[in-house]
Amino acid sequence: MTPPAPVTDEDFRLGDDAFSDQARRAVLDRLGDHLETQSRRFLGYQANQSITGTEPLARFLSLHLNNAGDPFVENTVTTHTRWLERAVLDYYARLWHARVPADRTRARADDYWGYVLSMGSTEGNLYALWSARDYLDGNALVGDEESSSRTTYIKAAHPDDGPNAYTPVAFFSEDTHYSHLKGMRVLDIPTFYDLGADRYPGQCPIRVAGRSSKGWPIGVPSAGGDDGPGAVDVDALARLVEFFAAKGHPALICFNAGSTFKGACDDVAGACARLRPIFARYGLDRRKVHFDPDDPEAHDVRQGFWVHVDAALGGTYLPYLEQAHRAGMLHSGPPVFDFRVPEVASIVTSGHKYPGSPVPTGLLLMKSGHQLRPPSDPAVISSPDTTFAGSRSGLACVILWNHLAQHSTCDHLRTAVRAVGLADYAAARLRVLSDELAARGEPGAEDGIHVGHTEQSLSVWFRRPCRELVMKYSLACVPFNRGGTRVDVSHIYVMPHVTAQLINDLVADLSRPGAFDRSCD
Numbered sequence: 001m002t003p004p005a006p007v008t009d010e011d012f013r014l015g016d017d018a019f020s021d022q023a024r025r026a027v028l029d030r031l032g033d034h035l036e037t038q039s040r041r042f043l044g045y046q047a048n049q050s051i052t053g054t055e056p057l058a059r060f061l062s063l064h065l066n067n068a069g070d071p072f073v074e075n076t077v078t079t080h081t082r083w084l085e086r087a088v089l090d091y092y093a094r095l096w097h098a099r100v101p102a103d104r105t106r107a108r109a110d111d112y113w114g115y116v117l118s119m120g121s122t123e124g125n126l127y128a129l130w131s132a133r134d135y136l137d138g139n140a141l142v143g144d145e146e147s148s149s150r151t152t153y154i155k156a157a158h159p160d161d162g163p164n165a166y167t168p169v170a171f172f173s174e175d176t177h178y179s180h181l182k183g184m185r186v187l188d189i190p191t192f193y194d195l196g197a198d199r200y201p202g203q204c205p206i207r208v209a210g211r212s213s214k215g216w217p218i219g220v221p222s223a224g225g226d227d228g229p230g231a232v233d234v235d236a237l238a239r240l241v242e243f244f245a246a247k248g249h250p251a252l253i254c255f256n257a258g259s260t261f262k263g264a265c266d267d268v269a270g271a272c273a274r275l276r277p278i279f280a281r282y283g284l285d286r287r288k289v290h291f292d293p294d295d296p297e298a299h300d301v302r303q304g305f306w307v308h309v310d311a312a313l314g315g316t317y318l319p320y321l322e323q324a325h326r327a328g329m330l331h332s333g334p335p336v337f338d339f340r341v342p343e344v345a346s347i348v349t350s351g352h353k354y355p356g357s358p359v360p361t362g363l364l365l366m367k368s369g370h371q372l373r374p375p376s377d378p379a380v381i382s383s384p385d386t387t388f389a390g391s392r393s394g395l396a397c398v399i400l401w402n403h404l405a406q407h408s409t410c411d412h413l414r415t416a417v418r419a420v421g422l423a424d425y426a427a428a429r430l431r432v433l434s435d436e437l438a439a440r441g442e443p444g445a446e447d448g449i450h451v452g453h454t455e456q457s458l459s460v461w462f463r464r465p466c467r468e469l470v471m472k473y474s475l476a477c478v479p480f481n482r483g484g485t486r487v488d489v490s491h492i493y494v495m496p497h498v499t500a501q502l503i504n505d506l507v508a509d510l511s512r513p514g515a516f517d518r519s520c521d
Contacts, residue, residue, distance in 0.1 A: 007034045041502060043492040044475035046258075046313045046458070048356030050497035053406045057398060065394025069383025071115045072104045081394040084401040085116045089363060091404055095319045096338035096347055098365055109369025112339070115386075116400065117348070117362040118393040121312035122179040124348030124364035127388040129170075129183045129252070131346065132306035134372045136168035136250040140291045164248035165287075168306075169195055171240060172254040173232035174219030175262060177310060180254055189252065192240055193218045205239045222264075226480040229454040230264030232256070238274045245282040250304040251275075257337040257347075258314025261478055261491055263457030265314050268337040268344065272307060276343070279305055306370070307343040312362070313458070315349030320416040321456055323409070329417050334456050345370050351396070354495060355403050361396035415496050420456050423494040426503045427453035427460045433507055434462070437516070444516030450487065461491035467521040469509055488518075 011027050019027070039049040069075045071085045089112075093100050098112035107113065117123045133139075159165055170191045172180050184191055196204055196216035208217040220240060223233045232255065241251050253275070255266040279285045284304030292298035311318070318334045325333030338347065346366035351357045371386070407415075434448035449463035464470065464477050475490040492498075492506070509515060 007031060038474060039497075041473050041505070043473040043498065043502070043506065044470075044490065046263075046350075046353040046493045046495065048354055048495040048497055050495075051356045051358055051403075053402060054358070054399075057395075057402060060395055060398055065398070067116070067392040067394045067397060068390060070386040072113070073383045075383035079394070081397040081401075085394075085397040088116060088397060088400045088404065089114050089365065092315075092349070092363060093365060096315070096365060098339040098367075101368070107368040109367065111368045112365050113368045113371050113386075114363060114365035116351075116392070116397050117364060118360070118389050118391075118396060120352060120360040120362045121177070121310060121348045121350040122182075123388055124362055125177070125179050125254075125308075125310055126183045126186070127364055128308045128346040128348060128366065129180070129187055129189060130388070131366065131370060131372050132252045132308060133168060133187050133189050135302065135306055135345075135370055136252060136304065137166040138289050138291050139372065159290075162248050165250070165304075167195075168250045168252045169244045170252045170254065171220055171237060173222050173237075173256065173259075173266070174217070175222045175230045175232070175259040175264060176219060176254055176256060177260045177312065180310070191218075192216070192220075192244060195244070195249075200243075203243075205243045206236045226482060227452070230256075230259045230262030230457075231454075232266045232271065234267060234271045234274055237271060238278065241275055242278045242282075245278055245284055245304075248282075250284060250306075251279075252306045253308070255307065255309045255337065256314075257309055257311035257318060257334075258457075260312075261459065261476070262452070262454055262461065263313060263459035263493070264454045265318060265334050265337060265456070267335040268307070268309060269335060269341045272341050272343040275305075279303070279343075303343075305343065306345045307341070309337050309344055309347045311337060311347050312350040313353050315347060316351070316354045317412075317416045317419065317458075318456075320409075320412045321420065324413045324417050327413070329413065330420075330456075332455070339365075339367075351400050356496070357396065357399045357403075359393065359396055359399065361393065361400065363400075419458055419494055419496055419498075422498060422500060422503065423453065423458050423460060425500060426492065426494055426506075427451060429503060429507045430460060430462050430510075433511055436511065442513070442516060444518060449510075449516070450482075450489070458494045459491050460494070461489050463516060464488040464490045464518070465510055465515050466518050469515060472509070473506055 007030065011030065042049050064079055065081050066077055067080050067082050067085055068077045071082050071089065090100055093112045099110050101107040101111035168189065170184055170189050193216050202215045204215040208221060220237045221233045222228055223231055241253065245251060255268045255271065257265045286301060287304050288299050289302050290296060290299045318337065321330060322333045324330045338344065346364065348362060348364045350362040352360045430449065430451045434451050437445040438448040445463060452461045470477060470490065475492065477488060477490045480487045480489045
């Protein structure tokens with residue numbers, strides 16, 4: 001059978017004349033055929049391609065659904081789906097052990113607030129970083145009374161005896177998603193690397209090899225480096241945080257629950273237990289903050305740290321693995337990353353990764369007492385402007401609610417357990433293949449393909465194959481540093497749509513002569 005011609009820009013180029021109905025449908029059918037073919041063997045990214053039960057959603061595609069404004073405040077945009085949004089938020093609040101307020105108009109400081117995202121976890125990370133910056137640098141929070149309103153960003157004046165008191169420092173591991181650095185640059189949040197190289201060259205409290213400037217690494221090292229499981233090195237993190245805490249800086253700490261490439265989960269509970277005495281030693285557990293430049297007496301009491309968890313992938317399946325472990329379905333459970341850890345202030349996850357959605361989406365939850373004061377209260381929508389986006393996708397809320405409404409907790413447990421079991425199967429098959437390729441001296445894989453897999457992660461990584469297979473299976477590729485030598489690596493993500501047969505097909509293709517010969521790429 002002759003494969004179809006590739007889709008190109010020319011198929012969709014628009015001109016002055018309209019497409020005929022027949023031509024328009026034909027080109028959309030061609031696009032659909034291409035995407036369905038790719039989705040059936042989609043392995044390289046965290047995006048579930050098995051999206052079922054969507055038939056009832058078709059009627060909503062002809063409606064404009066906009067959840068503008070705060071999800072908990074009724075407003076005059078009447079074509080909204082905030083009822084479903086609130087149901088989804090409450091569901092994940094319970095899953096992540098956040099406190100659900102009995103009365104939203106009288107929310108306590110440790111009750112949750114949040115919203116469904118229109119972009120994905122990048123939007124949630126941006127909002128969390130923005131909130132953390134203003135919380136740590138002395139700006140007014142939602143419960144503070146200011147003597148006058150402000151429309152611009154103003155950092156509070158630091159106390160005379162604490163010149164660094166309102167200069168937060170961000171910490172993140174080398175396995176953290178790139179959106180964090182982007183957000184820190186947009187928000188002008190200095191990282192420990194920036195401040196270390198600028199103010200404290202040569203004083204880094206940890207020893208690092210490579211990827212550093214003036215002795216400071218760009219990210220907190222991950223345990224074991226590129227050959228490790230992908231979780232942050234807690235010892236290194238603690239030493240770095242203490243270095244800056246001793247100089248009076250508040251700390252903004254970002255953890256991962258399902259890191260981008262290896263799918264690793266940081267030990268958030270264990271790390272916070274290590275950091276807790278450091279916060280107390282340097283007065284970051286409780287400090288007075290003067291938030292109003294026009295009223296020097298106005299103040300509140302806050303923590304001098306913010307812990308954010310990027311659970312873009314793990315937030316929606318790791319809780320079920322924990323429940324499965326308690327039910328005896330797994331021999332071990334994942335580390336605790338959620339609001340049971342008292343230091344955690346905010347968590348984000350991406351709904352289009354897991355459980356899956358035809359459009360990017362996700363959700364952010366944070367503690368109400370940490371919520372920043374909105375810049376405005378626009379009369380045009382009769383709602384405070386508490387979210388990052390103005391217009392927000394009402395359709396995304398319908399999609400997430402529809403998925404959760406179709407499945408019981410037992411269904412979610414079985415799906416998650418099946419996925420991690422299949423990831424283990426994929427790792428085992430690839431390790432056998434690695435030995436076979438090394439034994440026959442396969443070009444490009446003479447020493448095997450260096451298979452890696454972290455327990456309870458959905459990711460399996462190995463040496464990058466030829467471009468033909470990278471494109472066939474949509475494989476993500478990054479360079480690793482192994483003993484000073486660059487090694488190009490690909491990974492697969494065993495999402496719920498992946499089957500044992502698809503894994504077998506991949507292994508069969510990788511076992512072909514020339515599969516790792518990249519000389520013609």
